[in-house]
């Protein structure tokens with residue numbers, strides 16, 4: 315039984331595209347701007363403009379749309395659920411009636427708005443993670459957060475935690491698999507019994523996993539200390555981020571489009 | 581030079597009993613030395629080497645590296661720049677998500693400029709022969725490759741001392757041989773001082789000098805030939821002699837006139853040929 319084969323973290327897909335070459339900070343800020351605008355925009359034309367903009371961005375990234383849609387699939391349920399909730403719970407002009415439930419005009423309007431917002435939210439974050447390697451993402455976040463150091467946001471620590479998590483998730487997954495196999499070999503049963511029983515059956519996996527993880531953390535801390543790690547102060551970076559003219563052009567176009575989509579009320 | 585002056589060390593145990601993990605250690609390791617440390621489980625090998633770069637501090641006595649005291653809170657960082665460490669479990673030492681980023685980790689910590697970092701990473705990757713894997717993720721590498729990444733990480737720091745604590749105990753025979761070859765090369769070509777802890781006597785036999793530890797004391801300190809000549813004493817310390825030496829001893833017992841402290845196949849062949 316193989317549970318986790320060839321795990322790769324994140325969904326980064328390497329392509330030789332303009333979007334991939336953009337500075338991670340620019341992409342992160344772009345996504346933040348898009349998300350903010352999505353929740354401010356209040357017209358269908360506005361949504362249409364943003365949708366068109368996202369479509370262009372994804373096309374420029376040369377990533378097959380199926381990868382983007384893959385990110386949406388698991389959330390389809392949540393989107394339809396919110397849609398329905400809004401349909402039935404918003405007071406207003408009743409236009410249709412099923413049993414005791416009333417569908418209102420306002421409900422349809424709001425429900426659709428929220429769904430489109432969620433849809434765009436997922437599209438834009440997928441666009442970011444598909445085109446930015448986890449390392450670049452971590453570096454970008456660290457650099458962006460470093461402005462917040464003044465208000466004591468531990469930028470370096472957060473980035474280091476992300477790096478270590480990215481490094482160890484595959485290792486811990488492999489280990490989980492080994493433990494599961496070892497327990498199955500000893501006659502453990504993970505497939506039958508009721509819910510409580512099944513949860514109980516997972517204890518013999520979780521406990522060794524935790525003990526080993528603490529052990530690893532101990533070793534890792536010693537190895538880091540031996541390699542002169544003493545926190546973020548005075549630390550340099552192997553990977554240099556640089557903002558080029560293409561980044562400038564991109565962020566200006568983005569700002570322009572987002573402002574237009576917000577102000578456009580027909 | 582690494583110098584231990586009458587070093588005693590106690591771990592703080594929960595029962596508050598004081599059992600010395602090292603007691604009265606005096607030793608000197610000179611620049612360019614190529615030494616192995618052997619000893620039974622729990623004899624204090626790891627405890628000893630963790631004193632060299634101040635990961636542990638002596639309860640009594642002093643440890644000096646290039647005349648810097650490991651007790652000095654500021655100097656300890658200068659010591660760590662010069663003393664690279666490779667530990668047993670290859671999985672628990674790599675920090676970054678790609679090989680080259682990991683090698684650069686130590687350099688980032690000591691504030692090396694990006695350009696120089698690139699050069700040093702390239703150089704270190706070349707020495708351990710991992711140039712083709714620079715972008716690989718650590719969890720996809722073999723155990724031997726992981727240990728080579730750890731070694732490269734230390735080399736990039738321009739260390740003069742490389743301490744390896746059972747680096748091969750989790751590797752297959754091929755990976756084991758490869759690591760030992762690299763370590764030998766580093767000593768010969770880059771004149772890096774090597775301190776190598778091992779459970780494998782055949783590995784220890786290839787060093788210039790062996791320290792034998794027992795219950796926190798150095799009980800023997802000599803060339804492999806002289807150390808493995810004392811098979812009975814080693815047996816008393818739960819240590820064996822290399823297989824080839826055992827064979828030589830058996831042959832001597834059965835009446836062959838060859839030395840009983842042969843350490844490798846070539847030597848064995850040389851003596852046996854005298855009988856043909």
Ligand SMILES: Nc1ncnc2c1ncn2[C@@H]1O[C@H](COP(=O)(O)OP(=O)(O)OP(=O)(O)O)[C@@H](O)[C@H]1O
Nearest residue numbers: 591592593601619620621622623624625626627628
């Ligand atoms: N963190 C610790 N706390 C308390 N006692 C410890 C600790 N680490 C080691 N010891 C004890 O100190 C002694 C020396 O341990 P050390 O790990 O140095 O031995 P070793 O020679 O490296 O053994 P091995 O071959 O198993 O690696 C042992 O008796 C051990 O039980």
Ligand SMILES: [Mg+2]
Nearest residue numbers: 625626627745
């Ligand atoms: Mg040990």
